[in-house]
Amino acid sequence: MNRTAAVTSGTAPKVKKRRPANRSWKTSVAGYLFISPWLIGFLGLTAYPMFLSLYYSFTDYTLLEPIHWVGTRNYERIFMNDPKFVQSVGVTFKYVIASVPVKLIAALLVAMVLNRAVRGITFYRTAIYFPSLIGGSIAVSLLWRNIFGVDGIFNKILAVFGIEGKGWITSPDSALWTLILLAAWQFGSTMVIFLAGLKQIPNDLYEASSVDGANRFVQFFRITLPMLSPIMYFNLIMAVINSFQMFTSAFVITNGGPVNSTYVYALYLYERAFSRYQLGYSSALAWIMLVIIVIxxxxxxxxxxxxxxxxxEPEGRKQK
Structure with a gap:
């Protein structure tokens, strides 16, 4: 009766379409099949080694002897009786605090220079980005060591101006700064991200501020920096993480010297693991570094x- 009335009134009843029972199941299986290469790689090459190293950090695993559970003894030795741990942490923090701002500032300034429509700008962007493609290689580290050596090209340039150079990588006062300079030189990826952010800032903001009498200095601090702050936040996080893990340049250029002035944390971890074969102890060092990076x-x-x-922005933040 109700169905007849609905038909006569011109409003047909809504009929729910039933999905096939196995369609959602097939969709889920297809999705997992597509991501299975990444999932297998993540579980086999990332998750499993991480949890295995966490287990090793509570053992005296030395690669040459059977594994014995020692509890928190490795961590107690690290914090209570390991002066090299304290020294390497101090050197690493110096490197991070100095290299991250220099790298970000250099990347932002170069990105602003390249954010112009001039002839050949694509070539300049590619040339400046290119060092980042090979920046972490051993070849670049060897080249850097030759540039700042006693007979390197840097001292030869100084000699032209009558300045007597020195062995920059053999002096405790300047060795770490040569590594910081190398990190600052490898700002290509950060620069590209800043450049993409600059492209998203509307020109109307600059034009309106110019009408109000704002110069470029005011525009930089009132428009450019606030609009770039999310990208700066991302670049800062990535730069800090990468700086804490710096290893190749310290290992190849200075090998931790002179007088342990470039003895960064990753180099100390490498020495414990592959020179002394103390894999349990080095695993504990690795997890401490992970905690430091997370903090x-x-x-x-x-x-x-x-x-x-x-x-x-959220309403709560706007009210504040």
């Missing part, structure tokens, strides 16, 4: 609410 990232994330600005 640094959390501190940056916690302070980001004061200097990172988004176009659409």
């Amino acid at each position: 640094a990232a959390l501190i940056i994330a916690g302070t980001s609410r004061y200097w990172v600005f988004y176009e659409t």
Whole structure:
């Protein structure tokens, strides 16, 4: 009766279409099949080694003897009776604190210079980005060691101006700064991300501020930096993580010297693992470094609410 009334009134009843029972199941299986290469790689090459190293950090695994569970003894030795641990952490923090700002500032300044429509700008962008493609290689580290050696090209340039150079990588006062300079030179990837962010800033903002009498200095601090703050936040996180893990340049150029002035944390971990074969101890060192990086990232994330600005912000933040 109700169905007849619905038909006569001109409103047909809504009929729910039933999906095949196995369609959602097939969709899920297809999705997992597509991501299976990544999933297998993640489980086999990342997750499993991580948890295995966590287990090793509580053992005295030395690769040459049977594994014995020692509990937290490795961590106690690291924090209570390992002066090289303290020294390597100090050198690493010096490197991070100095190299990250230099790299970000250099990348931003170059990105602003390249954010112009001039002839040959594509070539300049490619040439400046190119060192980042080979920046982490051993060849570049060897080249850097020759440039700043006693008979390197840097000292020869100084000699032209009557300045007597020195062995920059053999002096404890300047060895770490040569590594910082190398890190700053490898700003190509960071520069490209900044350049993409600059492209997204509307020109109307600059034109309107110019009408109001704002010069380029004011525009930089009132428009460019606030609009780039999310990208700066991302670049800062990535730069800090990469700097804490710096190894190749310190190993090839200075090998931790002179007088342990470039003895970074990753180099100390490598020495414990592959020179002394103390894999359990080095696993504990690796997990301590992971905790340090996580704490640094959390501190940056916690302070980001004061200097990172988004176009659409939560209501609670706007009220504050």
